Amino acid sequence: MKYANNIAAIDELSASEGVFTTAQAQRLGISRNALSHACKVGRLERVAHGAYRLSGAPSSETDELAAIWKLTASTAFSWERQAKWDGVAVGGSTAAWLLGIGDFHLSPYRIYAPERINSKIESARFGVRNVDEGDMAWMGGLPVTRAERTLADLCLDCEDPSLVEGAFRDAAAQGLIDSTKLGSLLDELGESKRRAALLEPLARALSASDQKGQS
Structure with missing residues (x-):
């Protein structure tokens, strides 16, 4: 995936999930390397091992909790877990x-x-x-x-x-x-x-x- 497409996909995932996991990102075609690069350039912040949020986005006291909960079923999107x-x-x-x-x-x-x-x-x-x-x-x-x-x-x-x-x-x-x-x-x-x-x-x-x- 091209860099510009990675940015768009990361923004889309952040908008829907807030804190998101590596596995969720991979479902949208965002590689681990792309996530690592986004962290290096300051576009993403690592909340927990395998979980990120968009830099500059409003943070919450519950961000780490959200990351941990999402990591219990790391590939699933939140809406999928809410549905079932x-x-x-x-x-x-x-x-x-x-x-x-x-x-x-x-x-x-x-x-x-x-x-x-x-x-x-x-x-x-x-x-x-x-x-x-x-x-x-x-x-x-x-x-x-x-x-x-x-x-x-x-x-x-x-x-x-x-x-x-x-x-x-x-x-x-x-x-x-x-x-x-x-x-x-x-x-x-x-x-x-x-x-x-x-x-x-x-x-x-x-x-x-x-x-x-x-x-």
């Missing part, structure tokens, strides 16, 4: 930060997948967990667990119960919690004694909230 749910979701403490609930940090990035993901990315913490499509929503192009699922996963990730309770209060104050849905989710996820014990602080918070609402 693959089960890879941003959750736990990272989802809580994105939702604005509790006192958690954006990174290390917590990402769940139905199967084990082998990665050497130090800023990411991958976990094997099944997340139904109905338990997540797309936020800024990323699949983020909804408040109910986020709270449950915080418990299963052994986060401090007091922090989980604080996140519950924040979510309730923002109207993010469907009590019936959360109750069903607790029953579904608390299938073992160990999991039920981990979820107990959230179950107590939900029960107290329901009783307060009835009084």
Whole structure:
């Protein structure tokens, strides 16, 4: 592909994806050498190994997170993954930060997948967990667990119960919690004694909230 065509293709990919992967670029005929050259001349910035963004384009706190999520299925375009749910979701403490609930940090990035993901990315913490499509929503192009699922996963990730309770209060104050849905989710996820014990602080918070609402 000629240099001018590479520039046009890179601009097109950047416009549709924002942060994009090497594999996505190759689907449009952009070679690794072309990406390397674009970085050298300052047209592209490397966000993570195998992921780039256009230099001068507005950056976001979630660019690295977006890169890591896209690298979990590096050849697929975002619209393809939105059209067919693959089960890879941003959750736990990272989802809580994105939702604005509790006192958690954006990174290390917590990402769940139905199967084990082998990665050497130090800023990411991958976990094997099944997340139904109905338990997540797309936020800024990323699949983020909804408040109910986020709270449950915080418990299963052994986060401090007091922090989980604080996140519950924040979510309730923002109207993010469907009590019936959360109750069903607790029953579904608390299938073992160990999991039920981990979820107990959230179950107590939900029960107290329901009783307060009835009084």
